[in-house]
Amino acid sequence: MNPAAGDEILVHESRIQVPYRWSAGILGTRFFIALKERKFLATRCPACEKVYLPPVQHCGNCFAACEDRGGIGPQGSLVSFTQALYKSPAQPERNPLYGLIRLDGADTALLHLLGEASLNELKIGLRVEAVFAERPSGGLFDLRYFRPVR
Numbered sequence: 844m845n846p847a848a849g850d851e852i853l854v855h856e857s858r859i860q861v862p863y864r865w866s867a868g869i870l871g872t873r874f875f876i877a878l879k880e881r882k883f884l885a886t887r888c889p890a891c892e893k894v895y896l897p898p899v900q901h902c903g904n905c906f907a908a909c910e911d912r913g914g915i916g917p918q919g920s921l922v923s924f925t926q927a928l929y930k931s932p933a934q935p936e937r938n939p940l941y942g943l944i945r946l947d948g949a950d951t952a953l954l955h956l957l958g959e960a961s962l963n964e965l966k967i968g969l970r971v972e973a974v975f976a977e978r979p980s981g982g983l984f985d986l987r988y989f990r991p992v993r
């Protein structure tokens with residue numbers, strides 16, 4: 844039966860969950876395998892020598908095919924930071940601190956959690972180090988967080 848003219852059309856608000864699979868790709872897979880071994884895989888442009896972490900296949904500056912570059916980190920410097928104050932099931936913890944970290948040997952920064960730190964001690968340029976999971980699983984949280992170097 845069709846609604847008659849003048850009938851109110853009801854609208855129900857809801858949320859849906861959409862299961863999906865995401866491929867890390869060849870380079871991303873190698874990055875996660877290295878992370879599982881507590882190493883950082885970066886790539887380096889042979890033309891301009893820019894070192895990318897996370898790794899990229901082609902340089903964003905000159906489009907040259909990049910090469911593997913090891914020996915990155917595990918310490919680096921804080922480039923920027925923030926704290927998420929809203930509740931969300933997508934947040935890995937309550938009021939997490941996030942940082943952009945440029946690991947030693949890299950020219951780009953990696954976004955990740957900051958741990959064992961408070962917001963008031965964070966500053967641009969702060970030295971931080973990687974803290975790895977005790978039981979790696981092949982994902983981004985094999986790197987638990989970065990903490991200030993004490």
Ligand SMILES: [Zn+2]
Nearest residue numbers: 888891902905
């Ligand atoms: Zn380049």
